[in-house]
Amino acid sequence: MLRYIAKRLAGMIPLLLGITFISFVVIHLAPGDPAQFIASMNPKLSETAYEKFVKMYDLDKPVLERYISWLGKFARLDFGDSFSQDGKTVMEKISERLPVTIWLNVAGMVLIFLFALPLGVLSAYYKDSIFDKGITVFVFAGFAMPTFWLALLCMYYFGVVKGWFPISGLRSFNYDYLSTFGKIADIFKHTFMPVVISVFGGLAGISRFARNSMLDVLKEEYITSARARGLSEGKVVFTHALKNAMLPVVTIIGLSVPGLIGGSVIFESIFSIPGMGQLFYQSVMMRDYPVVMGVLVIGAMLTLTGNLIADIAYAAVDPRIRYGSKKSN
Amino acid sequence: MKRLVFLLLAVLCVSLISGCGDKDKEGGKSAEKRKVREGVTGDALVTSSLGDASGLIYNITSDSASHDVAQYIYNGLIKLDKNLSIVPDLAESWEISDDSRSITFKLKDNVKWHDGAPFTAADVEFTYKFMIDNSTPTSYDADFRLVTDFEVIDPLTVKVSYAEPFAPALLSWSMAVLPKHLLEGKEAAKSSLMRSPVGTGPFRFGEWKSGESITLEANDEYFAGRPNLDRIIFRIIPDLNTTFMELLNGSLDIMGLTPTQWVKQTDTALFSNSYDKYTYLAPSYAYIGYNMKNSLFEDKRVRQALTYATPKQEIIDGILFGEGVPAHGPYKPGTMWYNDNVRKYEYSPEKAKELLAEAGWTDSNGDGILDKDGKPFSFTIMTNQGNSVRTKIAETVQQSWQKVGIKIEIRVLEWASFINEYIDKGKFDAVVLGWNIVQDPDPFDVWHSSKCGPKMLNFVCFSNAETDQLIEGGRHSMDPVKRKEYYDRFQEILAEEQPYTFLYVPNALIGLSKRFREVSPAPAGITYNIEDWYVPVKDQKYRLEK
Numbered sequence: 048m049l050r051y052i053a054k055r056l057a058g059m060i061p062l063l064l065g066i067t068f069i070s071f072v073v074i075h076l077a078p079g080d081p082a083q084f085i086a087s088m089n090p091k092l093s094e095t096a097y098e099k100f101v102k103m104y105d106l107d108k109p110v111l112e113r114y115i116s117w118l119g120k121f122a123r124l125d126f127g128d129s130f131s132q133d134g135k136t137v138m139e140k141i142s143e144r145l146p147v148t149i150w151l152n153v154a155g156m157v158l159i160f161l162f163a164l165p166l167g168v169l170s171a172y173y174k175d176s177i178f179d180k181g182i183t184v185f186v187f188a189g190f191a192m193p194t195f196w197l198a199l200l201c202m203y204y205f206g207v208v209k210g211w212f213p214i215s216g217l218r219s220f221n222y223d224y225l226s227t228f229g230k231i232a233d234i235f236k237h238t239f240m241p242v243v244i245s246v247f248g249g250l251a252g253i254s255r256f257a258r259n260s261m262l263d264v265l266k267e268e269y270i271t272s273a274r275a276r277g278l279s280e281g282k283v284v285f286t287h288a289l290k291n292a293m294l295p296v297v298t299i300i301g302l303s304v305p306g307l308i309g310g311s312v313i314f315e316s317i318f319s320i321p322g323m324g325q326l327f328y329q330s331v332m333m334r335d336y337p338v339v340m341g342v343l344v345i346g347a348m349l350t351l352t353g354n355l356i357a358d359i360a361y362a363a364v365d366p367r368i369r370y371g372s373k374k375s376n
Numbered sequence: 377m378k379r380l381v382f383l384l385l386a387v388l389c390v391s392l393i394s395g396c397g398d399k400d401k402e403g404g405k406s407a408e409k410r411k412v413r414e415g416v417t418g419d420a421l422v423t424s425s426l427g428d429a430s431g432l433i434y435n436i437t438s439d440s441a442s443h444d445v446a447q448y449i450y451n452g453l454i455k456l457d458k459n460l461s462i463v464p465d466l467a468e469s470w471e472i473s474d475d476s477r478s479i480t481f482k483l484k485d486n487v488k489w490h491d492g493a494p495f496t497a498a499d500v501e502f503t504y505k506f507m508i509d510n511s512t513p514t515s516y517d518a519d520f521r522l523v524t525d526f527e528v529i530d531p532l533t534v535k536v537s538y539a540e541p542f543a544p545a546l547l548s549w550s551m552a553v554l555p556k557h558l559l560e561g562k563e564a565a566k567s568s569l570m571r572s573p574v575g576t577g578p579f580r581f582g583e584w585k586s587g588e589s590i591t592l593e594a595n596d597e598y599f600a601g602r603p604n605l606d607r608i609i610f611r612i613i614p615d616l617n618t619t620f621m622e623l624l625n626g627s628l629d630i631m632g633l634t635p636t637q638w639v640k641q642t643d644t645a646l647f648s649n650s651y652d653k654y655t656y657l658a659p660s661y662a663y664i665g666y667n668m669k670n671s672l673f674e675d676k677r678v679r680q681a682l683t684y685a686t687p688k689q690e691i692i693d694g695i696l697f698g699e700g701v702p703a704h705g706p707y708k709p710g711t712m713w714y715n716d717n718v719r720k721y722e723y724s725p726e727k728a729k730e731l732l733a734e735a736g737w738t739d740s741n742g743d744g745i746l747d748k749d750g751k752p753f754s755f756t757i758m759t760n761q762g763n764s765v766r767t768k769i770a771e772t773v774q775q776s777w778q779k780v781g782i783k784i785e786i787r788v789l790e791w792a793s794f795i796n797e798y799i800d801k802g803k804f805d806a807v808v809l810g811w812n813i814v815q816d817p818d819p820f821d822v823w824h825s826s827k828c829g830p831k832m833l834n835f836v837c838f839s840n841a842e843t844d845q846l847i848e849g850g851r852h853s854m855d856p857v858k859r860k861e862y863y864d865r866f867q868e869i870l871a872e873e874q875p876y877t878f879l880y881v882p883n884a885l886i887g888l889s890k891r892f893r894e895v896s897p898a899p900a901g902i903t904y905n906i907e908d909w910y911v912p913v914k915d916q917k918y919r920l921e922k
Contacts, residue, residue: 079792085438085515087795090814090821090833093518097831099510132438132513133431134565143586199617207624214625215618217588220422220609220918316614321428321587325614329427334792 048362052355059351066347067121067340071114074331074339080106081130081334104130104336117340126341131333137341140326145308147217148315148322151238152307155245163250164296167257171265171292172284182254190251198244198317205240213237215319241318245311256299261292294361301357305350417594419891419911420607420918422629424619428587428612431570433559434552435507436514445590445610448906449490449575450552453481453500458898458905460711460815462546466495466553466576468532476541476854478525481549483532487599489555490580497528502556504536506564513565519548541852543859544816578603578907587612604894604910607918626650629889638885639697651887656897657710658884659813661703662769663876664757665836666806672755673806677735679874683721685728685780686773692880695768699885703878705867706811706819711899712856713817715864718871728780739781746781754783755805758798760791766808769879799835813881817863820847823870838875891915 082100086092101107105116120127126137166186170179206214213219217237225233264270265288273283308323315324323342330338429442434450437443455465464470467481487495506512507520522545525537538545555574559567573581578600579592590610594603611628613619620637622628624647633642633653642653664686666673673679688702704721707714737746737753746753757773759766770786777784784806789798798804811822821833824847828837843866850862870876886902888895894908911917 077792078790078796083792083796085513087831088833089438089515091516091518093521095510095521096515096517100513100515103513131430132436132442132565133570134563199621202618202621207621210625214621214627215613216611218585220589317618319588319611319613319615319618321612325587 048359051362052359055355055358059355062351063344063347064118067118067344068114070343070347071117071340072110074336075110075113077334079334080104081336082106084334085132117337121344126344127337129330129338130335131330131338137337140338141323141341141345144321144323144326147320148324149307151242151245151320151322154238155242155249156303156307158242158246159249159253160300162246163253164257164293166250167254168261168284168289168292170254171258171261174262186251186254189247189249192248194244194248194311195313195317197247198240198314201240201244202317212240215317217320241314241320245314253296253299257292257296260295261288264288264292267291297360298357301353301355301360304353304356305346308345308349416910416912417602417604418606418913418919419916420609421605421892421906421909422609422611422627422918424611424613424622424628424631425590426612426614426616426619429584429590429610431565432573432581432584433554433564433567433570435503435516435554436512436564438515441612445592446552446573446575447577448579448592448608449573449577449581450554451487451576452550452552453483454546454549456550456815456900456904458896458900460899462550465550466500467549470546472546472854477539478535478537479546479549480529480533480535483534484599485532487576488597489557489576490574490595490597491555491558493555493557495553495555495576496531497534498531499553499556500534501526501528502560503551503553506554506559507551511563516551519544520551541854543851543854544818547816579608582607598907600907603907605906608906623651623887626889629892631887633885633887635695635697635699635885637887638699642887647887650890652890652895654886654888654895654897654902655699655883656899656901657701657708658882659708659815660810661706661708661813661881662766662808662810662879663703664769664773664806664808664879665876666874667802667804668837668839668875669802670755670805672753675735676873677731678737679877680721681728681731681735681780682777682782683874683877684724684731685777685782686721686877686879687723687776688879689723690776691769691772694772695765696880696882700880700882703881705870705878706813706822707817707863707867708813708881713860713863715867717864718867720871721874725776725780732780732782737781744781745783752783753781754785756785756787757806757808758787758789758794758804759808760794761788762791766810769808800830802830802835802837817859818847818851819863819866820851823847823866836875838873840869840873843869891917 080101081104082097085100086097105113108116117127126141129135129137129140131140163186166182170182173179202214205211213236217234219225219233219237222230222233270283270288273287274280278287312324312328314320315322316328326338327342329335330342425441425444427439427441429437429445430439431437431442432446432449434443434446437446451465453465453467454462454470457463464484466484466487468484470479470481472479481500483495483497483500489495504520504523504526507514507517508523519542522538522542523536524539525535527535527537529535536545536549552575555569558569558574564570571584576599578595578598580595582591582593584590589612592608592610594606596602611622613622616634619628619631620633620641623631638653638655642648642651664682666679666682668674692698692700692702701709703709704718705715709716732746732753736748738748739746741747743752757770759770767786767788770784770788774784774786799807821827823834823838823843825834825837825839825841825844827834828839846862846866846869850859850866853859853862884901886897888902891911892909893912894905894910895902896905898904
């Protein structure tokens, strides 16, 4: 197993290099640059100013040279300074935004699993019943409905008409003056709608996955034989079937890791949540290359790590899989 | 950025009318300290911003979010009053030399920075040097680089000189003055002042929650008297629909509404019980610009015909719900620079057809499209993505030009590609775009023939020897009456030549909570006198907890 992990980790290096190279080249070749963003269509700019910005951002150097210089810094885990005029480092910017996005996405993900798994399992068990069909319609409605539209409807009804929840933002003005309990309640109130809407939108994937996985397992011979042996339905479903049906779900958990920091651009914009999605969008629009690269690389690293974790977890929970050991295959 | 450019340009022209011109080139004296209303201080104005500020040193940031906040923290030497006249700000008065090449500013002596340090001429000198320093990442250095000599005469007097009379000079000194004692020798972008600025303005920096809000607090020591409001809170809300819902919910006090919201979504008792609506002409205009290097648009009769065939009023009524007025030139109606006696083009497809026929365009093959020398009259009109109004304008003219036999394709492009690949390289036939109307009337950058080239603003490449002379004359004349003569003639030529089809000047549409008093929209907008706004104690909503 250790050899397998080491091999996989080593294999990730060229993969990561390839991802960074392609990302770097693509974003630098896109039309527009930060100097233009600051200087275009501005009559108060002196004739020398544009060149000054070009030099300041190293835009006068070839893309390859800039990439090598970026890579040199990246090897020392330095993502550089943002091009934005606040002069903050990329890591400062990302770490400002990361906790919010992680918190919301972890909360959303946990709730999605909490609701989607039982729904999927029960749908499989009561296959083709009214319950199954009802759940199918419900989860696909969530999947198909545009998030921004549902969000706006909810904001209007629960925020403006009913006044039950704040419409946007993370905290109230008086947050700093609240008690600890009050602060928790305030954040809970602010994040309730975004989390519920994201959970509603995300139910379909996991619940359908769990349903199909459970259906496959329920068709297995050992389930038939368990039933033939006179075991109770509860025992058949929850002890024998569920355990095996959940194995593929472990992969999904691993693959969900990158999503935990990616955030959602539309979602974070609508609810005014200062997270990674918003940061990424703003950085792309302002051609803030270092921040864009920072977010992309962290996303790529998490995707690769997520894959690795999924594979390792798979091996850990399934005794039939023994990576790196031919005997056990 | 737009706001800054607007402010900067604004400084130039109108100021000359009120300040220096009438008193034999002597600037207006500082006004009396404003009266602070007793017993009405308190409450906060909650407003919104689509993006987070990038930094709060006014002079180096170029995004409107940063300038919207920083404008309340700093002062310039001069500012614009409600009628867009130049009045003293940090300057007590100013004097323009007889040869119109230098301005001597006398500074106020009772001004303190927010940290308590006194404001002096050294700060002005520092700001000037800061603006022209090659290591300063500013995009507003052009006017300051024209200064040939900067002299500190005494701690409260500075003199700036120019090689030749430069009409926009005075307005350029509305640029925020920065504190020398905190910034000297420091890299501005890395300075702590980017996040917690120190200025001389009516509001001091309070708190910045990244991506959430920025709070400013009343400056008790403000030289012109403490503002009545305790705080201004800028909430960062990136989505306009969400912003509108926050307004409906009462969580925001002020918002610029879209024409649809203004006409259709705020016509309710719920809204009018809590909000007042204000409207005034916005400092901007929309236009269709023709590439003058394209042989299709060589003949002015063709350009005139295109304007005749453009239903301006239909565009205003259909797209802006009537919230705007037709534009006939680059200046804002109602301001002193606007010349109403220029040739106007009422919608008339018949006249358009006549002019096109005169120019040799006829439908010789009966396919409904005009042609000349075997070439059909067909071209592409471009605009930028993300502005649905401009796309709708393109669609409207597509239909109305079709009626006179002109066929057009519409291309909508992402802003950076649009500017970089097409505008800057002159690779376009016609565009739908807009300009902000800056207060200084100097049209040099957009209309002088020397400004036709890559990355320049006369991208339609309008070239006319007489307008070049007029523009230069206006730029070097400090006498507003003379300047107006130059610009009146300049507008007559533009109206005749029609390098642009000027479309409309839109209305600014503001929804503002009824709590606020002393609000009166003027040519300068609505928030120009925000220090005077107050909320009667019984109506106050937010209390400052100390």
